[in-house]
Amino acid sequence: MSGTLYLVATPIGNLDDMPPRVAATFGAADFIAAEDTRVTLRLLNHLGLKKPMVSYYEHALHHGEAILQRIEAGENCALCSDAGMPCISDPGEQIVREAHERGIRVVPVPGASACVTALAASGQPTAHFVFEGFLPVPKKERRARLAFLQNETRTLIFYEAPHKLRTTLDDLAATFGGGRSVSLCRELTKLHEEIVKTTLAEAVAYYRENDPRGEYVLVLAGADPADTEPDAAPTLEEVVAAARALQAGGMPPAAAAKQAAAGTGFSKGEIYKKMVSEG
Incomplete structure (x- = not known):
């Protein structure tokens, strides 16, 4: 009888946010599929657990077949990312897709997600939003993606690393205008958590003088619908x-x-x- 693939959310920073069900699922699993086994090992040490682990990181996705075969053989697997809900802007999505294709039971064990946490605290409109994750790195692909989003009226959510933040803010300001409202959410749930609602122009100016630190979630207001409506046809x-x-x-x-x-x-x-x- 086939085992189960559990998608286990881990804290996005503060280990006190660990849900009891997450710890219990790790404890009951036969093995763990981790984005980075070194990060997950620290989490298991915090819980006082020892479990066999395998990495499913992008450069080791050939392990995905071995993971699925073990589940089909009857083992239960807890799949987790370094932080937050796995398979969101994360290569684990490929394993989940193939698990469904093979009839393997997939069970989510939910917890915090950085994008939703940032959105809730951003002060930006929350009724409708678009999660973009990390923008493409190649300039041509990045320009094309931003051009596609230029008239998006829903709130936009991006992830960014500190060493790329300045470039991304420059690109966003050039595409959406310096007056567009943005919330920069940094180090969520951690000791140096910071949530600042400002404009793209002000953010560009601030980080020209100050070094970005920590991981960022950028929550950008959507375009004003009135600005995206085509002009009425002339008579x-x-x-x-x-x-x-x-x-x-x-x-x-x-x-x-x-x-x-x-x-x-x-x-x-x-x-x-x-x-x-x-x-």
Whole structure:
């Protein structure tokens, strides 16, 4: 009989946030699949547990097949990331996807998640949001992703490491404008936790003079829906008036009609005929 794959959330910083069910699941599991076995070993030592471990980190995902085979053979596996809910912006998602394909039972053991924790404390709108995780590193891919998000009206959540924060803030300000509201949530639940609601321009200026420290969650306000609505289509009369203004400036009537009609849905001939008939 196949075993079970447990997705076990770990504290995002403060070990006092450890739910009893998490500790119990680690204790009952036959083995643990960890993002980084060194990090998880410290957690198990805190709980007074000793368990066989295997890494499922991105560069060792060939271990995924071995993990799934052990579960199919009847062992129960507790899969965890270094912090927070596993499989969110985390390579463990591949193992979960394959577990479902193979009919393996998947059981979540929930706990804290940095993105939701930051959103709740950010002061930004929480009814609708988009989790983006880490932006792509290659410049071309990053620009494309930010361009795609430019008119997003939902609150946006990003993760960032301290050594990349300045570049990311520069890119966000260039894409969304320096006046866009952002909350920088740093070292959540840890000793130096800090949550600051500001603007992108102010954040850029601050970190130009101060070194970023710790892991960051950036919670960015979405675009104002009024700013993303397309302008109302001009009426025929408005387009004809624009053509007349061009004509008054010295442009020949046919050329004025062509330029005014561009992109409006009205034809050059339609505008020119109206100009002549009312001329």
